[in-house]
Amino acid sequence: MTITRTSHPTLPLADRAASLVGSVIDSSTSLLAGQTHDIVRLAMGSPAREAIPAAALAEVAPAAIGAGSADAFDYAATEGDPALREALLAMLEGTSDATTADRLTITAGGMQGLDLANKLFVDPGDLVAVESPTYTNGSATALSYQARLLEVPVDHEGMVVEQLRALGEARGRPKVIYTIPTFQNPSGATMSRARREALLELAREWGSVVVDDDPYRMLGFADEEVPSLHELADGDPLVFSVRTFSKIIAPGLRVGWVDTDPSLQPLLINAKQAMDTCTNLPMQRLVAAFLQAGHLQEHVAVQRQEYRRRKEAMQQALAEHLSDVARWTDPEGGFFLWVTLEGGGADGGPPDTEALFPVALAEGVAYIPGNAFSAEGRFPDALRLCFASTPPDRIHEGVRRLRVALDRMGTG
Ligand code: PMP
Numbered sequence: 001m002t003i004t005r006t007s008h009p010t011l012p013l014a015d016r017a018a019s020l021v022g023s024v025i026d027s028s029t030s031l032l033a034g035q036t037h038d039i040v041r042l043a044m045g046s047p048a049r050e051a052i053p054a055a056a057l058a059e060v061a062p063a064a065i066g067a068g069s070a071d072a073f074d075y076a077a078t079e080g081d082p083a084l085r086e087a088l089l090a091m092l093e094g095t096s097d098a099t100t101a102d103r104l105t106i107t108a109g110g111m112q113g114l115d116l117a118n119k120l121f122v123d124p125g126d127l128v129a130v131e132s133p134t135y136t137n138g139s140a141t142a143l144s145y146q147a148r149l150l151e152v153p154v155d156h157e158g159m160v161v162e163q164l165r166a167l168g169e170a171r172g173r174p175k176v177i178y179t180i181p182t183f184q185n186p187s188g189a190t191m192s193r194a195r196r197e198a199l200l201e202l203a204r205e206w207g208s209v210v211v212d213d214d215p216y217r218m219l220g221f222a223d224e225e226v227p228s229l230h231e232l233a234d235g236d237p238l239v240f241s242v243r244t245f246s247k248i249i250a251p252g253l254r255v256g257w258v259d260t261d262p263s264l265q266p267l268l269i270n271a272k273q274a275m276d277t278c279t280n281l282p283m284q285r286l287v288a289a290f291l292q293a294g295h296l297q298e299h300v301a302v303q304r305q306e307y308r309r310r311k312e313a314m315q316q317a318l319a320e321h322l323s324d325v326a327r328w329t330d331p332e333g334g335f336f337l338w339v340t341l342e343g344g345g346a347d348g349g350p351p352d353t354e355a356l357f358p359v360a361l362a363e364g365v366a367y368i369p370g371n372a373f374s375a376e377g378r379f380p381d382a383l384r385l386c387f388a389s390t391p392p393d394r395i396h397e398g399v400r401r402l403r404v405a406l407d408r409m410g411t412g
Pocket of ligand 1: 045109110111112135138185213215244245246255256
């Protein structure tokens with residue numbers, strides 16, 4: 001991946017400005033907004049437009065924010081609006097993320113949770129272990145605090161903890177271990193319970209913090225679920241959990257939360273006060289009202305079924321169009337699967353998926369190239385597809401177009 005390093009000819013930028021790397025994923029939103037032809041959008045990891053509960057949100061909005069009271073437009077408490085904190089605690093009760101009020105801070109989405117975690121733990125030059133591939137914006141947050149990244153391979157059971165140990169022994173113990181344990185972005189892999197336990201054990205041994213970024217865990221296709229790292233840690237302060245409403249309600253809300261040991265709360269509050277004072281109060285009230293009205297459970301149940309249907313459609317389409325040139329993962333939830341090309345390029349090998357991208361876009365399909373998910377550029381032959389935001393017939397069409405693009409590359 002080409003990382004854009006910033007510099008300025010005349011202004012005295014901070015050293016850290018050179019560590020601000022752009023997000024290929026986020027930039028795809030503006031890139032695609034500028035296209036006028038028909039494109040099947042398998043790039044961005046957003047919930048399906050039709051899955052966003054816009055009508056239910058509009059229904060609760062007047063009481064939540066629009067009843068003529070100025071109250072919802074004031075500053076909020078930094079730790080979060082009491083109504084949302086209470087509704088969130090009730091939502092989490094009985095789940096693997098069950099928690100208590102003294103552990104919760106409401107944030108501006110998952111991204112702010114990741115920023116807070118890195119701000120609290122990462123000094124310039126510190127090692128942060130990340131999955132390889134990983135969610136770029138998460139590793140970019142670590143880089144923005146001038147971390148050095150340790151890329152740890154992922155297989156069908158998630159981060160390979162034995163390789164993390166070997167890397168840590170060879171290159172130094174990471175201060176932070178960043179993981180997306182469930183339906184990982186981008187691979188779709190879920191870390192097994194045994195791996196989660198091994199990871200916690202290693203983090204304890206090393207004195208590392210585990211940043212547990214688990215935004216998709218409620219979106220599994222089956223009922224059985226692997227316990228969260230939060231639950232398995234059983235109150236050990238080493239786990240810093242980052243969660244968001246972006247995938248289960250809507251990303252434009254920009255509302256999420258972090259769940260941390262209460263001993264961190266004063267520092268978290270200080271960090272957030274120096275950042276944005278408090279999370280957008282009207283949106284906190286809106287989410288609280290949505291939860292209080294009991295909409296979430298049914299909404300998530302419908303989404304899970306629909307996303308499963310879409311994932312199956314994508315598996316079928318891939319089998320139909322790409323089985324001779326690629327292999328791919330079969331996630332049990334979430335939004336994404338990961339395709340590795342094995343052939344189809346001009347020399348018979350796999351084409352570079354960054355070079356393939358403009359050809360695919362011209363054919364009317366968008367994805368995210370694999371190298372967007374590795375600062376070291378380890379995945380030139382891979383790509384991430386989001387199945388969640390596109391209906392099955394369009395998924396078929398998108399994968400068909402991908403094949404056409406590949407054939408065009410292969411024949412030069
Ligand atoms: N972590 C992961 C793994 C994600 O996939 C995302 C969203 N793509 C986020 C964090 C960020 O969540 P939010 O949009 O709530 O900031």
